[in-house]
Amino acid sequence: xxxxxxxxxHKITKRGQNVTFRCDPISEHNRLYWYRQTLGQGPxxxxxxxxxxxxxxxxxxxxxxxxxxxxxxxxxxxxxxxEQGDSAMYLCASSLGTSGGSFGTQYFGPGTRLLVL
Amino acid sequence: AQSVTQLDSHVSVSEGTPVLLRCNYSSSYSPSLxxxxxxxxxxxxxxxxxxxxxxxxxxxxxxxxxxxKSETSFHLTKPSAHMSDAAEYFCVVIPxxxxxxxxxxxxxxxxxxx
Numbered sequence: 183x184x185x186x187x188x189x190x191x192h193k194i195t196k197r198g199q200n201v202t203f204r205c206d207p208i209s210e211h212n213r214l215y216w217y218r219q220t221l222g223q224g225p226x227x228x229x230x231x232x233x234x235x236x237x238x239x240x241x242x243x244x245x246x247x248x249x250x251x252x253x254x255x256x257x258x259x260x261x262x263x264x265e266q267g268d269s270a271m272y273l274c275a276s277s278l279g280t281s282g283g284s285f286g287t288q289y290f291g292p293g294t295r296l297l298v299l
Numbered sequence: 300a301q302s303v304t305q306l307d308s309h310v311s312v313s314e315g316t317p318v319l320l321r322c323n324y325s326s327s328y329s330p331s332l333x334x335x336x337x338x339x340x341x342x343x344x345x346x347x348x349x350x351x352x353x354x355x356x357x358x359x360x361x362x363x364x365x366x367x368k369s370e371t372s373f374h375l376t377k378p379s380a381h382m383s384d385a386a387e388y389f390c391v392v393i394p395x396x397x398x399x400x401x402x403x404x405x406x407x408x409x410x411x412x413x
Contacts, residue, residue, distance in 0.1 A: 186342065215401075224303075224389050224403025225343070273343070288401065290335075290343035 184208060184249050186291035188274050190261045195264055195296045203294045204258045207276030214257050215288060216249055217273040218242065225273050231257060232279065303392045305404035313412045318362075318377040320407045323391030325371060332373045333391040334364055337406075343389065349373065361382070385411045 187206045195201050195207075207214050213232050217225035228247070232239045233254040246264075251257040261268055271293045277286035306321040324330060334346040347358025354366040364375045373390060390404040 222405070224391075224406050227401055240330070275343075287333075287345055287348065289345070292340065292342040 186274055186276050186289055188272075188291040188294050190293060190294060191234070192295050192297075194299065197264060197266060199264055200260065200262045201264055201296065202258055203272055203274075203296075205257045205274030205276075205291060207255070207257070207274070208278075208289055209255075211276035211286075211289075212254070213277045213279045213286065214251055214273040215277075216257070216259050217275065219271040219273055219293070220269075228259075229296050261271050261296075264296075266298045269296055269298045303390050303402055303404035305388075305390050305407050307407050308405065309408045309410065311410040311412060312380045314382055315379050318375070318380045318409065320375040320382065320388050320390075320409065322364075322404060323371055323376065324390070324392045326372060326392055326394050328332045329396040331393045333393070334358065334362070334375050335389045335391060335403075336402075337387040337389065339386075344393075345387075346375070369403060380409075380411045382411050382413065385409055 186208055189204045193201055215230045216228040218228055219225040227240050228243050229249050231251040234251050236275040246262045249259045273293045274291045277288045279286050302325050304323045312318055332349040335343040336346050337343045346362050347356045347364055349356045349366045357363045362375055362377045364373050366373050387406045387408050389406050392402050
């Protein structure tokens, strides 16, 4: 399977703990996105990388959240001091953007479902 | 600013009957529009996209959507529902001036009755 993969698929943690999620994009894709999806809602944009550079962050991404893509391949999303309100599905997507500005279609992974107790 | 309104949170149809999932958008710029489907425990899958070519867009699994600028709509249709179509469907808008501002609707849950 050469699609976007995410690990773990499920995570249960206690409030105050730190958690880290991993996303492996489609190998030739230079753009990687993180989204959060809460129950009954559509995904909401969190942040975006082009290669290893984090180019945009949503105001939803509080200072407890940090994302990295150190070598322009896989990415990690860390949440520090988790709160119950962080419980959600965290989705990763990747796309192939061009130098001409075309953003390419985003392909999504299966998501990591986080439950904070 | 742009946004997407999916007019029905839940649609129920019988197998073999037509499907209509409604989506209206607002955008200050000529938008790109998408429909994604989300099956339980699976990632979002692109059904189809409109990017200023033909206004009637054909997607996978027999779905199609028509871009109607005068009505600011991008409704998703399928002539004959199949049991495997039961899923959550999301309408998405991206304004032309910001490739990364991908706005999802709240979703429409499609139920298909035998």
